[in-house]
Amino acid sequence: MSIHVNTDHFWMPFTANRQFKAKPRMLVSASGMHYTTDDGRKILDGTSGLWCVNAGHGHPKIVEAIQKQAATMDYAPAFQMGHPKAFEAASALVSIAPEGLNRIFFCNDGSEAVDSALKIALAYHRVRGDGLRTRLIGRERGYHGVGFGGIAVGGIAGNRKHFGPTLPGVDHLRHPLNIAQNAFSRGLPEHGAELADELEQRMLTLHDPATVAAVIVEPIQGSTGVILPPKGYLQKLRSICDRYGILLIFDEVITGFGRLGAPFAADYFGVVPDMIVAAKGLTNATVPMGAVIVRQDIHDTFMDAAPENTIEFYHGYTYSGHPLASAAAVATIDVYRSEQLFERAADMAPYFEDAAHSLKGLPHVKDVRNLGLVCGIELEGIPGKATARASDVFLKCFWDKGVLIRTTGDIIALSPPLIIEKSQIDQMFGAIAEVLKAQKAVPEFDSATA
Ligand SMILES: Cc1ncc(COP(=O)(O)O)c(C=O)c1O
16 A cells, blocks of 8 residues: 655756656665565665665664664764764765775765865865866766866766856866667777877866866766776876866765775775765764765865965865764764775675676677676667666566666666675666567657556
C-alpha cells in the first residue's frame, strides 16, 4: 500500500516534475545496498543514491556519531568561533588526502566547494601580486554543480543556457569522449591524450598564459555520462599547468572516497592537483558537506599576506564545518578505513568490469566504459526522441526489476556503494540486459504511466 503524500509543493530539482508527480517513485527507508519504496518493494541501489552513499545506507557507526553530536551540540558559529569536531574532520580528511594537500575549507556541498575552489584560485594569485590571472578554464560536458561559478566552468549546455552570461573570461577544453576510436574500452581509453595539448596549443596561445588562474576538470566526467581520461591525458594537463604557473583543480565530488578503489582519483592516476573539490562521499551523504582540499603553500600565502589579526580570506558559509556534518565525516572516514572499503572497491572492480562488458552486443548498446566501480553504458538514441530510450530503461529497471540506475541523455551511469556483492552486480547488469533485450526498436512511451 503506498503512502499518500501531497506532492504539489515541492519543486523537485533536475526532475521531470509533471511526470514524477503523475506516478511518484517514493523511497521511504534505506539499509545497506537497498532502498525500500512506499509500497514495500526492495530496490537495489546501483547509484549510491546520487554517487554519494559509498559505504552503503544507514551505517550504524555513522548514524550513532550524528545522533550523539546532535544531542551534544547542534550548532556552533563558524566565523571567529570553533568547535573540535570541525578540526577533527579536517584532520581526518587530510589523513586520506594526497601528500601536501593538507588544508581544508569546508562548505555544504559540491557546488559550493567548486565555487570556493575557484575563489581560492583567483584570490591566491591576487594576494601574491599576480592579479592579472583571472581566467578560468573548464571543459565541455564538465559538471561542476549549479552555482554561477560552477556553471561557468561547467560545459553542459542545458545547465547554462537559461541563465544568461555567467563569469567572464572562461574557456573550455574539448571533452575526450571518442566512441569511434575508443568504444568498449576496458579501463582507460587508448586514444585522445593529445586533447590535453589543446590547453597549451590553443587556449594558452589564444589567451596569454599569464592571465590564466586555474584549470578545473573532473578526473572522470561523471554526470555527463562517464567520460574517462585517455591514458596520459591528466599527466599532460598537470605538466602544462606547471609550466605556466596555472593551478590545477580536480573536481572529485564523484571520484573521491573510493570510487576508483583509491581514496581519490589523484591517487589512482598518480597526478596530484593543487586543489581537490570533494563532497558526497565525505559524509556518506548523511549530512550535506563539501570541502576544498588545498595545497599547504596556497593556504600559507593567504596567511602571510594579510595583516595580523585580520581575516585572510573573505569567504565562508554559516554551516562551514557544521557539527553534525563534521561528526558524520569523522565517522565516515573511519568506516572507510576500518572496513577497507577503498581496497574492497579495487578488488571488486575486475568483476564489475566483466559484468559491464557482458552488455556488449545487446540491442541498442553503443558503448560501455568503466573504471573502478563506475560505468557508463551509452545507448543508441531514438531519432527525434533524445533521452527516451535510456529513460525507458530507467523506469523499467525501477518498476519491474527493483533496481535503481541513473541516466543522463541516453547514457546509463552506474556507481553502486562500495559494499556491493558479486550477486548484486549480477542482478544490476542482469536487469539492464533483460530490459534492453525486451525493448522494442521504438518503445511506446506513456509519460503518465511510465
Ligand atoms: C563533479 C561534480 N561536481 C560538483 C557537483 C555538485 O555537487 P552538489 O550537487 O553537492 O552541489 C557534482 C554533483 O553531482 C559533481 O558530480
